[in-house]
Amino acid sequence: MVTLTRKIEFAASHRYHNPALSDEENRRIFGKCNNPHGHGHNYTLEVTVAGDPDPNTGMVLDLTELKKLMEREVMSRMDHRHLNFEVPELKGKIPTCENIALVIWDLLAPKIAPGKLQRIRLYEAPDLFVDVTAGNGART
Amino acid sequence: MKVSLSRKYAFAASHRLHSASFTEAENQRLYGKCNNPYGHGHNYTLEVTLTGPVNDQTGMIANLADLDAFVKARVLDDFDHRSINDEIPAFKSKVPTTENLCTEIFNRLHDFPHAKLERIRIEETSKNSFEYSVPATE
Numbered sequence: 001m002v003t004l005t006r007k008i009e010f011a012a013s014h015r016y017h018n019p020a021l022s023d024e025e026n027r028r029i030f031g032k033c034n035n036p037h038g039h040g041h042n043y044t045l046e047v048t049v050a051g052d053p054d055p056n057t058g059m060v061l062d063l064t065e066l067k068k069l070m071e072r073e074v075m076s077r078m079d080h081r082h083l084n085f086e087v088p089e090l091k092g093k094i095p096t097c098e099n100i101a102l103v104i105w106d107l108l109a110p111k112i113a114p115g116k117l118q119r120i121r122l123y124e125a126p127d128l129f130v131d132v133t134a135g136n137g138a139r140t
Numbered sequence: 141m142k143v144s145l146s147r148k149y150a151f152a153a154s155h156r157l158h159s160a161s162f163t164e165a166e167n168q169r170l171y172g173k174c175n176n177p178y179g180h181g182h183n184y185t186l187e188v189t190l191t192g193p194v195n196d197q198t199g200m201i202a203n204l205a206d207l208d209a210f211v212k213a214r215v216l217d218d219f220d221h222r223s224i225n226d227e228i229p230a231f232k233s234k235v236p237t238t239e240n241l242c243t244e245i246f247n248r249l250h251d252f253p254h255a256k257l258e259r260i261r262i263e264e265t266s267k268n269s270f271e272y273s274v275p276a277t278e
Contacts, residue, residue, distance in 0.1 A: 016198075016199070018197055018198065020197065021197070029198055029203065030198075031205055093199055094198060094199030094200075095199070096194075096198070096199035096200050097145070098143055098145065098194045098199060098200060098201055099194065099199045101143070102143065102194070105141065126148070127147060127148035127149075128145075128146070128147050128148070128204070129145075129146050130143065130144065130145050130146070130201075131142075131143070131144045131146065131189075132141055132142070132143050133141060133142045133143075133144070134141055135141050135142045
């Protein structure tokens with residue numbers, strides 16, 4: 001098995017706020033990420049696909065197809081958007097790096113072929129990233 | 141599938157690789173310039189990886205403020221701008237290679253109360269990195 005990884009960058013704004021909690025609790029839990037006017041990041045997304053290279057093409061999957069899929073599913077939804085208001089898949093969820101990575105996983109996993117989605121790595125900043133990795137069973 | 145969160149920290153420290161089990165000549169041969177009697181230093185990058193369920197209320201595996209405070213108290217306050225050989229008790233008898241740093245720091249962070257510590261990765265320089273993961277039997 002071989003893995004291949006493609007990287008893209010997108011910029012988006014967000015705010016951490018749980019309406020089930022008081023304003024004071026939100027400030028205590030989320031700190032500066034609870035700023036009412038929101039803030040933003042340059043996200044870097046790495047998508048890793050695992051599979052066996054096709055004997056005819058030498059490819060696990062066509063990188064151009066993967067690029068188009070990432071453009072369509074991720075860039076068009078999230079780039080230069082406000083994640084709280086403009087991404088329906090995140091409605092009702094706090095747009096943390098964890099939740100964004102899980103949404104991206106769900107958007108891409110069923111559409112990757114040939115090969116299988118092996119890992120999503122989402123950097124919110126150079127010193128912070130989340131991995132969602134393929135494995136057996138439910139989300140842990 | 142599994143979700144993990146990784147956060148990077150930086151600290152600068154000095155060390156000297158020298159083992160009391162070997163002669164001066166053997167230490168010289170084994171550790172080369174890292175055996176310089178006066179020591180030397182590095183800018184270390186520490187990457188801490190946590191796993192666990194994503195909390196419904198917060199959308200987080202763990203609150204980064206809690207992790208930052210924990211890593212600061214358990215590691216950075218002791219290691220940053222220090223001599224590892226002289227100022228960290230565990231390295232009185234152990235050689236402060238980055239392998240040994242990985243296990244020492246893993247043990248210091250192992251009981252983080254809000255999520256499971258999955259992996260420690262340390263870059264000694266941009267060319268060398270070392271990882272220590274939770275043993276499979278745990």
